[in-house]
Every structure is written in C-alpha cells, then in structure tokens.
Amino acid sequence: MTTLWNALHLALRAMRRNVMRSVLTILGVVIGVAAVIVMVTVGSGATEQVKRQISEMGSNLLMVTPGQRMGPGQETKARPFREEDAEALSRRVPSLAAVAASATSSATAIAGSANWTTTVTGSEEGIFRIRNLKLESGRTFTESEARSGAAVCVLGATVRRELFGATAPAGQHLRLGKLTCQVIGVLQAKGQSSMGQDQDDLVIVPLRTFQRRIAGNTDVGVIQVSVREDASTEAALADVQRVMRERRHVSALEEDDFQVVDLKEIARTLSGTTQLLTALLGAVAAVSLLVGGIGIMNIMLVSVTERTREIGVRLAIGALEREVLAQFLVEAVVLSSFGGLAGVVLALLASWGITALLGVPFLFMPGTVALAFLFSAAIGVLFGYVPARSAARLDPIEALRHE
Numbered sequence: 246m247t248t249l250w251n252a253l254h255l256a257l258r259a260m261r262r263n264v265m266r267s268v269l270t271i272l273g274v275v276i277g278v279a280a281v282i283v284m285v286t287v288g289s290g291a292t293e294q295v296k297r298q299i300s301e302m303g304s305n306l307l308m309v310t311p312g313q314r315m316g317p318g319q320e321t322k323a324r325p326f327r328e329e330d331a332e333a334l335s336r337r338v339p340s341l342a343a344v345a346a347s348a349t350s351s352a353t354a355i356a357g358s359a360n361w362t363t364t365v366t367g368s369e370e371g372i373f374r375i376r377n378l379k380l381e382s383g384r385t386f387t388e389s390e391a392r393s394g395a396a397v398c399v400l401g402a403t404v405r406r407e408l409f410g411a412t413a414p415a416g417q418h419l420r421l422g423k424l425t426c427q428v429i430g431v432l433q434a435k436g437q438s439s440m441g442q443d444q445d446d447l448v449i450v451p452l453r454t455f456q457r458r459i460a461g462n463t464d465v466g467v468i469q470v471s472v473r474e475d476a477s478t479e480a481a482l483a484d485v486q487r488v489m490r491e492r493r494h495v496s497a498l499e500e501d502d503f504q505v506v507d508l509k510e511i512a513r514t515l516s517g518t519t520q521l522l523t524a525l526l527g528a529v530a531a532v533s534l535l536v537g538g539i540g541i542m543n544i545m546l547v548s549v550t551e552r553t554r555e556i557g558v559r560l561a562i563g564a565l566e567r568e569v570l571a572q573f574l575v576e577a578v579v580l581s582s583f584g585g586l587a588g589v590v591l592a593l594l595a596s597w598g599i600t601a602l603l604g605v606p607f608l609f610m611p612g613t614v615a616l617a618f619l620f621s622a623a624i625g626v627l628f629g630y631v632p633a634r635s636a637a638r639l640d641p642i643e644a645l646r647h648e
Contacts, residue, residue, distance in 0.1 A: 271584030273537025274624065278588025278617045279595060285613045286596040288523025290605035305342075305472035306375060307482055308506045309334075309489065323502035325464035328452070330492055331369070334468065338484045340476035343371040346465040348455055354404060354448060356419040361407040364447045365421055367455020368469075375471040378449075383415045383430030386451050394453035398426040402434035402445040419448075424458040426450060436604075482507055537584065537624065542577075574626065581625030585618040592617075 311323040331346035347368040354361050372378065373385050386397050398419070405414055414428040435444040456463050472481040485505050493502060593609075600607040 267580060270540055271537070271580050271587070273540045274581050274584030274621050275537075275588040275591060277532075277535075277537045278585050278621050279592040281617045281620075282589065282592035282610075282613060283596050283599065285523055286592070286608060286610060287599050287603070287605070289608050289610060290600045291603070292523070293608060294605040305474065305478055306508045307470045307472065307478070307485060308508070309468040309470065309485060309503060310466070310506070311503050324493075325466060326468055326503075327463060327465055330489065331465065331468045333492055334470060334485060334488055337488050338470075338481060340473055340481040340484065341470050342473045343375050343471045345369045345371040345375050345469050346452055346467075347372060347469060348452065348460060348464060348466045350455070350459055352421045352448075352459065354408060354419050354421055356408040356414075356417065359408045361404060363401075363404050365455065365459060366447055366449050367452040367459065368449060369452055371471075372449065372469065375469050379433045381431045381433045382413065383428070385430055391451040391453065394451055394457055396424060396426040396454060396458070397429045397451065399430040399432060399449045400428055401432050401447040401449075403443055404446060404448055405431050421448065421450070422459055424450070424454065426454070478507055535624070537581075537621075578622055578625035581621050582618075585621030588621065589614055589618055 309326070311325050326346065328346050331344050334341060335344040345368050347366055349364055349366045351362065352365045354363050354365075366372075370386060370388055370391050373380075380399075381402070383399070385399055386395065389395075390397055398421070400408075400414060408414070408419060409417070414431060417428050418425055419428060420426075432445070432449075450459075452465075470481075470485065472478050482505050486501065489503055489505075490501065495501060592614075597607050
C-alpha cells in the first residue's frame with residue numbers, strides 16, 4: 246500500500262510539472278470516452294422514442310390493407326375493402342376489442358379567412374379507442390352520427406392551431422372541399438412520428454360522411470383492429486387473415502391480395518435497426534479510445550527518456566524494479582482515469598443537450614458510463630505497461646551516465 250501511495254504521489258507531481266502536456270495527452274481519452282457514451286445514450290433514447298411512438302399509435306394494433314407490398318416502393322394493387330369487411334371481422338373474430346374501417350384523402354380546410362391543406366380521415370367511432378386518440382376538448386362523434394353520415398368533425402392540434410389559433414373551435418364550422426362540417430372536438434397533441442410525419446395534422450369525420458361528401462365512393466382503404474389485452478396477437482392475426490381470405494374469395498392456391506401488419510413487429514424492426522446503428526457508432530467511437538491510449542504510451546516513453554537519470558538514481562539507492570514499474574504504470578493509469586472522468590462529465594452534458602435538441606428522451610445509463618470509465622483505466626494499464634517496463638529494466642549505471 247505504501248509503494249502504491251508513493252507511486253501515486255510521484256505521478257501527480259509529474260503531472261503538475263507538465264500540466265499542458267498532461268492535458269493534451271488525456272485529450273484523446275476524453276474524446277473517446279465522451280464519444281462512446283454520447284453515441285450509446287442518444288441511440289438508446291432514439292430507440293425508446295420509436296417504441297413510445299409506436300405504442301402511442303395504438304394498443305395491440307393490426308392494420309389490414311388491400312394489396313401486397315413487394316419491396317421498397319413496390320406493391321401490388323387490389324380492390325379496396327368495404328364496410329361489410331370490417332363488420333365481418335368484428336362479428337367473427339372474438340379476440341378483437343375494436344374494429345374501425347377508414348379511408349383518407351388530402352383536402353384544403355377553410356375556416357373564415359384561414360386555410361390549411363391537411364389529411365382528412367373518414368372512420369368509425371372505434372378509431373379513437375384503437376389509435377389512443379385522446380380529446381383535449383369537446384367530444385367525438387356518436388354511433389348514430391356515424392351511421393347517418395352527419396357533417397361533424399374532430400380536429401388535430403395542428404389544424405386547430407392553423408385555422409383557429411387560440412380561439413376555441415368547438416361549435417364552429419369549416420369547409421373540406423364540398424363538405425361543410427361542424428367542429429365537435431379537438432385531439433390532444435401527439436407530435437411527430439418516428440417517420441417524421443405530423444400526427445396532429447388531420448381532420449377526422451364519420452366514414453359515411455367521407456364517402457358521400459368527399460370521396461364519392463364506398464371504398465375503404467384500411468381496416469384497423471385492436472386486439473384484446475388478454476388475447477394472443479398472433480392468433481388474432483391468423484383469424485383476421487382467414488376471415489379476409491374467405492370474404493375476398495382467395496383460394497388455397499392463391500396468395501393473399503391484402504396484408505395484415507402487426508405494429509409490434511414494426512416496433513421490433515425499428516428498435517433493432519436503431520440498436521444496431523447505436524452499437525456500430527459506439528464501436529467506431531471506441532476506436533478513438535485506442536488512439537488516446539497510443540498517445541499516452543507515446544508520452545510515457547518520452548517521459549521515461551527525459552527522466553532516465555532520475556530512474557538511475559532511484560535504482561542506484563535501492564529502489565526495486567517493481568517500484569519503478571509501479572511508478573510509471575500508476576502515472577499512465579492516473580492520466581487515463583482523469584481523461585475518463587472528464588470524458589464522462591463532457592458526455593453527460595453533451596448527451597443532455599443533443600437529446601433535448603432531437604426531442605428524444607435522455608436515458609442515464611450507469612452501466613455504459615461505468616464501462617467506458619473502466620475501459621479508459623484499462624487503456625492506461627495496457628498502453629502504460631510498455632513504457633513502465635522499459636523504465637524498470639534500465640541499467641542503473643547506464644542511466645546515471647545519460648545526459
């Protein structure tokens with residue numbers, strides 16, 4: 246313990262003697278540690294943000310769409326659904342909590358002198374429960390309004406802001422193409438999705454209102470279904486496929502002319518991608534730690550050369566090789582540890598700023614921080630050993646002759 250304490254004292258004294266050189270030496274370690282922690286922290290925050298946004302889109306949500314996606318930008322076309330398809334799913338698949346047929350179109354919404362191009366979604370009352378759409382004010386349309394095709398609408402937060410500003414829109418009217426509808430509610434803001442889309446830029450009207458007054462047909466573009474919490478999503482997906490194949494008269498030898506997408510699978514895929522990118526960026530950042538270690542070894546070799554006479558005197562008056570070895574090894578570890586501590590502080594500040602700028606959650610990861618710091622200390626041991634051994638093996642007589 247005394248030997249270690251003496252070695253630590255000598256290491257700190259040597260660092261004070263060459264403050265600027267010590268700072269420049271540990272700079273590589275600071276950057277390496279900071280880069281690793283920042284990459285992992287921001288990447289983990291992005292992964293968590295993707296999971297949250299997917300979960301906000303709906304609980305146990307399955308999306309049924311006509312046609313099949315063949316690859317990026319390629320999909321087969323198929324005839325659209327009908328309301329009766331959604332009714333059949335609701336009736337014949339008991340594991341479903343809610344079913345909502347939907348169709349969408351782009352339209353210019355006009356209120357007074359303000360106008361805004363937005364997405365108009367025609368759907369059934371179950372859409373609010375399926376998609377976890379919560380009201381900020383007002384109400385949703387009732388089942389009777391949905392059946393009769395009433396001219397009512399619910400606004401997203403972006404549309405409310407662009408058309409009405411700070412004015413309460415409930416009870417006021419806006420025009421969507423040929424349709425003039427009464428605003429009955431405003432949705433709570435959700436912000437951007439993981440794909441960069443504004444989830445609040447929409448107007449929801451009853452499906453039959455949309456079909457009669459906007460689309461001019463009875464097509465359904467997507468059927469959204471929510472699986473009960475106590476039911477298996479995989480089993481529900483298989484049941485939905487079976488019912489849809491029957492209704493669309495797809496034979497056993499034919500491929501589905503529709504697709505059923507489980508949002509949990511999308512969440513897993515996106516999370517896996519962000520985790521892979523995080524690991525890759527973290528590995529690239531870790532290379533800078535090795536560069537920092539090489540810098541430490543280089544400076545320690547220079548230090549041994551500069552202090553050859555000092556080492557010779559210590560060996561001549563009875564210092565053991567292991568004591569000289571400990572002196573320079575501890576100096577290297579102290580340098581890398583100081584760099585690690587500075588890197589941790591810098592990384593936490595940078596991570597907090599970057600996550601706030603990107604709008605992703607800041608996740609403090611003590612395991613990553615501890616691992617990066619320990620790795621920086623290990624770098625000191627690894628790259629400090631060669632200079633320390635070189636100093637310990639000096640011949641005292643030759644060292645005393647050194648100029």
